[in-house]
Amino acid sequence: METSWLQELQRNKKPDCEKLLDHLLQIHRDNPGFTEKYSTNCIDSSGKNTYQWLAEVIEREDHIEVLDLACGSGPLLSHCHDKFGGNLSLTGVDISKAELNLAEKRLPDTTTLIQAKAQNLEFIRDEEIDVVLCHWALTLMDPVGPVLKEISRVLRPGGTFAAIVDGDKSFSQEYEDVSELIYSWVGKAYQNYRKYELGDVRVRQKETLQELIGHYFREEDITIQQKLFSVFGTPAKLASNVANFFYASYALPENMKPSLLDDLQEYFKNNEKVLNHEFRMPINRLIVRG
Ligand SMILES: C[S@@+](CC[C@H](N)C(=O)[O-])C[C@H]1O[C@@H](n2cnc3c(N)ncnc32)[C@H](O)[C@@H]1O
Numbered sequence: 001m002e003t004s005w006l007q008e009l010q011r012n013k014k015p016d017c018e019k020l021l022d023h024l025l026q027i028h029r030d031n032p033g034f035t036e037k038y039s040t041n042c043i044d045s046s047g048k049n050t051y052q053w054l055a056e057v058i059e060r061e062d063h064i065e066v067l068d069l070a071c072g073s074g075p076l077l078s079h080c081h082d083k084f085g086g087n088l089s090l091t092g093v094d095i096s097k098a099e100l101n102l103a104e105k106r107l108p109d110t111t112t113l114i115q116a117k118a119q120n121l122e123f124i125r126d127e128e129i130d131v132v133l134c135h136w137a138l139t140l141m142d143p144v145g146p147v148l149k150e151i152s153r154v155l156r157p158g159g160t161f162a163a164i165v166d167g168d169k170s171f172s173q174e175y176e177d178v179s180e181l182i183y184s185w186v187g188k189a190y191q192n193y194r195k196y197e198l199g200d201v202r203v204r205q206k207e208t209l210q211e212l213i214g215h216y217f218r219e220e221d222i223t224i225q226q227k228l229f230s231v232f233g234t235p236a237k238l239a240s241n242v243a244n245f246f247y248a249s250y251a252l253p254e255n256m257k258p259s260l261l262d263d264l265q266e267y268f269k270n271n272e273k274v275l276n277h278e279f280r281m282p283i284n285r286l287i288v289r290g
Contacts (some may be wrong), residue, residue, distance in 0.1 A: 001026060006251060017142055020198065021095060021117070024140060027250045028096040033073040035136055038245040040075060042229045042281060050155055050164045050229055050283055051052045051076045055083060055133055057162040057287055063130040067154065069118050069147070070137030074103030077111060086110070091129075093118060119146040127156040134163040138286075140199040140247075148216040158290045161217070166204045167226045167282025174271065175281050181267060184279045185260045186248040198247055206284060213288060223287045228280045235268035238279050 006024030008015035009132050015023070022158070028034075043049050054076065058066060063088070068077050071092030080088055091112040095101050100113050114123060118134075118141055141147050152163050169176045186193045202208040206224050213222050232243055239261050243249045252260060268275065 009190045029098045029205045032098040036075040051079045058155040065130045067129045067132045069134040101190045121150045124154045129154045132161045138163045139203045161288040163286045167284045170282040171282035225285045230278045230280045235265045238268045239264035
């Protein structure tokens with residue numbers, strides 16, 4: 001894969017926001033729906049996945065207008081529709097046409113899907129939305145400030161904003177190990193990959209996220225909950241599932257991918273007894289209730 005974002009890394013320069021979008025768009029154009037494939041099967045101890053966990057913030061009595069920011073292929077909107085039927089008015093926004101095409105196929109005609117950046121939601125009126133949801137995407141957004149500003153503008157007073165974001169790596173040894181392995185491979189192709197990462201790093205840690213959100217919403221309305229979610233499978237299955245979830249794997253040149261998969265499979269084989277066919281991921285749910 002050749003993107004302007006990766007080219008900038010090779011020049012040892014920090015890629016700008018346009019290059020980030022170009023990079024994300026290419027990955028999603030070539031692999032639409034990849035987040036959903038992983039996340040649907042990533043469950044907590046009660047069997048709930050992260051889409052279901054996020055949608056719990058919707059209150060049947062109180063909420064009608066729901067916006068899914070960076071909706072991707074539409075799994076969250078689809079879950080909301082299944083759970084609440086026609087009682088909700090659903091809107092999805094995403095930059096990727098390839099993802100929106102998948103969303104359009106599965107969602108009822110009443111769903112509004114818009115190709116746009118989360119940084120500019122000018123097509124939504126002030127205080128029009130009851131709930132803004134964002135599943136696995138806030139981490140990618142840079143600049144993230146304008147996104148949070150737009151969310152606070154479109155939310156009605158007393159509305160809810162909730163997002164699924166990365167949890168603290170140190171809560172799962174295998175998550176730390178696997179990230180390290182994937183990043184060490186991508187580091188062989190792009191030395192600076194780790195240095196710049198995707199999106200705004202403040203979203204990736206509870207303390208910095210709390211502070212960031214506090215600039216746009218009242219501190220007392222913010223909660224961040226952490227939970228472990230797992231995928232299960234044989235070493236080979238875990239290796240390919242996990243590799244396909246990390247954006248870094250998509251940056252790896254094609255000829256290096258088989259070696260990454262071999263290393264991941266070896267890791268899961270060697271730890272089969274300890275992990276018992278399970279890979280746990282720490283995940284945070286941010287909730288801002290006005
Ligand atoms: C990891 S995927 C998550 C997709 C979906 N929410 C899910 O969980 O299945 C991230 C999504 O964010 C979208 N995205 C990234 N940056 C964006 C931005 N600034 N504005 C709107 N969408 C964005 C991508 O196109 C992609 O569909």
